[in-house]
Amino acid sequence: MQQQSLLDYYKAIEGASQRMLMAAQREDWEQVMQLEGACAVLIEQLHHQSQVEPLASEDRSEKGKIMLRILRNDALIRNLAEPRLSDIQRLLDGGSRLLH
Secondary structure, eight states, X not given: OOOOXXXXXXXXXXXXXXXXXXXXXXXXXXXXXXXXXXXXXXXXXXXXXXXXXXXXXGGHHHHHHHHHHHHHHHHHHHHHHHHHHHXXXXXXXXXXXXXX
16 A cells, blocks of 8 residues: 655645534534544645655645645635534523533
8 A cells, every 4th residue: 555645634634624614514513523523634644644654745735735624614614604503602601501
């Protein structure tokens, strides 16, 4: 089995973030959480691999482009999740009043 390059890890994380965005757009929050877990694993693998293999200088520009797309996806996911988080907070606030 061929070892993945660091750029392959960045691309895999980008792919997972894109799938997270599509799940968020469908309001499939369970899928978003599962994919978030997959991203965490990929990030840990990337971190480990980066300790033994430096990123090739010719890959730095591509890494930057990938990172920008990941950040854009993350921002879009947060915008979609924000109303849900507000709903949960209202439920928690109302529930805490019931306890007092």
